[in-house]
Amino acid sequence: MKKLSLLLVAVFLVFATARSQELVFGKGNSAINLGIGFGSTILHGVGYKMGFPSISVTYEYGIVEIPMGSKLTGVVSAGGLLGYGGAKYEYSLWDNVSYNYNYFMFAARGNYHFIFHDKFDPYAGVLIGYYLLNGKWKGDGTYHDNWTANSGAFRAGVYVGARWFFTPAIAVFSELGYGMSYFTIGGTFKF
Numbered sequence: 001m002k003k004l005s006l007l008l009v010a011v012f013l014v015f016a017t018a019r020s021q022e023l024v025f026g027k028g029n030s031a032i033n034l035g036i037g038f039g040s041t042i043l044h045g046v047g048y049k050m051g052f053p054s055i056s057v058t059y060e061y062g063i064v065e066i067p068m069g070s071k072l073t074g075v076v077s078a079g080g081l082l083g084y085g086g087a088k089y090e091y092s093l094w095d096n097v098s099y100n101y102n103y104f105m106f107a108a109r110g111n112y113h114f115i116f117h118d119k120f121d122p123y124a125g126v127l128i129g130y131y132l133l134n135g136k137w138k139g140d141g142t143y144h145d146n147w148t149a150n151s152g153a154f155r156a157g158v159y160v161g162a163r164w165f166f167t168p169a170i171a172v173f174s175e176l177g178y179g180m181s182y183f184t185i186g187g188t189f190k191f
Helices: 002-019
Strands: 030-040 048-067 073-091 097-115 120-138 147-165 170-177 181-190
Touching (some): 030 073, 048 181, 073 120, 097 147
Antiparallel strands (some): 030 048, 048 073, 097 120
């Protein structure tokens, strides 16, 4: 068992060393981001409170590299997003009424990466998708009845982000913009 463990570590180190000569993200690379988002872009405005942070999983695949000079390379990638989030709205002008919302989002994403460093991966992107919204209204029992509602709508957004790779395959990332959340942080696994 000990020899097998040493062999696996040796294979991983050879693989990591070989990949370190490549771009931080390039044509043929895949990456999965697992993120936690803050500030819903789907349910926002005065009175809305974040019920819990949104959770998202994104995938992307490097499609084409575009040389842009001696140290800068552009990489176009495409992929998708799956996410879940929620919000709460409380209204108490005449009586106590609360709305609880949950939403699921799935979208296609496209990114343009600005590669000029072996560990830093800044990018800008667009997304287009659809979200499903489930709302529950809880009244005070006198005027408002309890009800639920389901709806959905198309969604488009833009964002900027960056990843910092600690190893050739593991990074942290953050995104800011108008996607599923205003701000998202998390981890990246490149393969």
